[in-house]
Amino acid sequence: MDADHVDEIVQHWAAERPDVDASPMQVVGRLSRIAAHLDAELLEVFRRFGLGEGEFDILATLRRGGEPFARTPGELARHTMVTTGAVTKRVDRLVASGLVSRSASDDDGRGRVISLTAKGRRVIDEAVVAHLTNEERLLSGLDADQRRTLEALLREWGRALGV
Numbered sequence: 001m002d003a004d005h006v007d008e009i010v011q012h013w014a015a016e017r018p019d020v021d022a023s024p025m026q027v028v029g030r031l032s033r034i035a036a037h038l039d040a041e042l043l044e045v046f047r048r049f050g051l052g053e054g055e056f057d058i059l060a061t062l063r064r065g066g067e068p069f070a071r072t073p074g075e076l077a078r079h080t081m082v083t084t085g086a087v088t089k090r091v092d093r094l095v096a097s098g099l100v101s102r103s104a105s106d107d108d109g110r111g112r113v114i115s116l117t118a119k120g121r122r123v124i125d126e127a128v129v130a131h132l133t134n135e136e137r138l139l140s141g142l143d144a145d146q147r148r149t150l151e152a153l154l155r156e157w158g159r160a161l162g163v
Contacts, residue, residue: 006030038138045134049127050097054082054090056131059099059124062116070115099123 003011006029013022039053046056061079062069073091077084091114094100099120103113116124139147 004030006033041134041138042131045130046127048130049123051123051127052093054080054086055094055097055099056124056127057082058087058090058094058114059116059120060128062100062114063121063124063128068115069121070113072111072113076114094120 006025009029010022010025013020013025043053046053049056051059057080058076061076062071065071065079071079073084073087076087076091080087082090091100091102095102098117101115101117103115104111142150
């Protein structure tokens, strides 16, 4: 196999610090490099729709939740794994863009409900298709068996890490 950048780093550590096992970099280093590359590639698609990753995540969470395409800020925080403060900032930007609306809760007048607008639904319906097409392109270097193996390994690792 051809050596890559991570192999070179591990080899340098082996030469300079043979007492230290740098082999974890073979996985974590590669995953970090791939994650940074994926983030940039995904963001490029989101920007075509005037969105950042956070805004896409909020719109996608509302859309995949089904009718009435509405959730409380707390629900959005749980489904997007960010704080309610981060949700508020994202929602503020989406309200300003006309992609979501914020209204009082029917159950509790003090509570708020975030809902997709018709414009927001059109944007996320188009953006998610472009996003999934992009993800398919990014995975095209792996065949179906490799993808299933990688999915299983990442799922197991995620469980072991508690994420």
